[in-house]
Amino acid sequence: MEEIRVRIAPSPSGNLHIGTARTALFNYLFAKKNNGKYVLRIEDTDAERTSQEYIDNIFDSLKALGLNWDEGPDVGGEYGPYTQSERFDIYPKYAQMLLDKGFAYECFCTPEELEAEKEEATKNKKAYVYSKKCQNLTEEEKAKLRAEGRKPAIRFSIEKAQKAFHNNPVIHFDDLVKGDLHQDTSLIGDFVIMKSNGTPTYNFAVVIDDMLMKISHIIRGEDHISNTFKQILIYEALGAEVPKFGHLGMILAPDRSKLSKRHGATAVSEFVEKGYLTEALINFVALLGWSPSDGQEIKSLDEIAQDFRINEVSSSNSIFEYDKLNWMNGQYIKKMDIKELTQLAKPFLNKYDLTELTQAQLEKVIESTREPITVLSDLTNDVAYFFGKDIEFEEGVKEKNIDTEQAQNILKYFDSQLDSYDFNNEEKLHEQLAEFRTYFKENFGIKPKETMWTVRAALTGRTHGADMGVILEVLGKEKVKYRIQKAINCK
RNA sequence: GGUCCCAUCGUCUAGAGGCCUAGGACACAUCCCUUUCACGGAUGCGACAGGGGUUCAAAUCCCCUUGGGACUACCA
Helix, strand or coil, X not given: CCXXXXXXXXXXXXXXXXXXXXXXXXXXHHHHHCCCEEEECECCCCHHHCCHHHHHHHHHHHHHCCCCCCEXXXXXXXXXXXXXHHHCCCHHHHHHHHHHHCCEEEECCCHHHHHHHHHXXXXXXXXXXXXXXXXXXXXXXXXXXXXXXXXXEEEECHHHHHHHHCCCCEEEEEECCCEEEEEEXXXXXXXXXXXXXXXXXXXXXXXXXXXXXXXXXXXXXXXXXXXXXXXXXXXXXXXXXXXXXXXXXXXXXXXXXXXXXXXXXXXXXHHHHHCCCHHHHHHHHHCCCCCCCCCCXXXXXXXXXXXXXXXXXXXXXXXXXXXXXXXXXXXXXXXXXXXXXXXXXXXXXXXXXXXXXXXXXXXXXXXXXXXXXXXXXXXXXXXXXXXCCCCCCCCCHHHHHCCCHHHHHHHHHHHHHHHHCCCCCHXXXXXXHHHHHHHHHHHHCCCHHHHHHHHHHHHHCCCCCCCHHHHHHHHHHHHHHHHHHHHHHCC
């Protein structure tokens, strides 16, 4: 069997979209599962919409997700170059081949003429199909138009190709995920393959590149289904082997429209900036359309690859909801190596003076704060009371947990105990804290919870947060005393 | 408008004619655990879009309707 080769071919007209990331993922998984090669190709034939910034973003995002390619613009490979704009010299040759074989023809129509045809079609409520008026131009007519300064585009003749390779105008192909798909080719207009400026259009460039790069399986979004029929005809006209195609359902926003900016983040890099872990992102996105055979949803890229079968992928669209992503991100945050997590957390701690803490203390802070959070950016607020001298009280906390007589008594007693606490020993601190709350429970019937709320409020300004032992230890005796005294005095 | 694709809990999905009084995960609710918030555990709520067929038997096959999506460029 010939080698399995797949590709991801983003166009750098924006940052790497989460949908493109999923397509890349499924290609990657298919390649890994089948010992194939996964190649990256940049489709930048439209210079107007391309920018280096986007190319960098695509590279960085793909790498961050762990979707490393075997061949691509940066790593090279046997079938390069892997950037379409560097391949401009090869497309005209194949266009010429098609011209010679009679599967293509020059078209001198102006945009105005084409526009008129389209208007006519919509007026008659018919599908727009190019009139083919340039198909049978004589050499003299062409020469005349050229003399007028008109530059021709090259169009592909659908009908000629269909008749040459298919008995029926309705052509079929067996989609890897959707099964039998068909289209009446008489409804497809003779589309442009080479623009009048000499550059190829998408539908032509992909075929040439996929053919030359020996791509065996093309896995992409279902928005490409209609292109597939055009592309199959081109492969055939070129005398090339037609690859297998698989079309994935789309990712939709909760309102069932296309996922766009107004729904929040769309680029992988934006998710990362918000505090999503790339491991969680890729795991989550894999679950959109694919499901693990053992029901275990949290899985690494490698584990998913082992279990992946393209024909088991769902053929319907799926909606991108944050609930499960958030849950999953929280799971990854909870399980991540603490040193690694601390490193990832740093960008979200910009507003604090990190030199106040040692690396070990910072790790301790992150460790004891990571549990309830869902995105890394939650840390910014959750960690606030570990920094600076003073704290800010959350709404209502002071009134409820500091300003009452009971609270004041608790604080005074706590203050009196402080000198006996061992601030360098977290374990000991836990024991002492336990004794402390037992004292109030046994003597005054105050719930341990409430006792701790008061101390916590005085020290952090909130009634929830990290483990109290950790708070005491990291803050240190001096700061603890200061904050407790302040809570007592401000009464 | 035309063409194509899709259709199981709110969401992601399991389900390849009998294993389905439809399973899991997220979310939600209640309870348990607990120094807080969480985590974890338990329980609950909750779906085969509708209608016709085919079959002894249909969530699974076929048709229609409805709904959603995609495409309809000298963009990719």
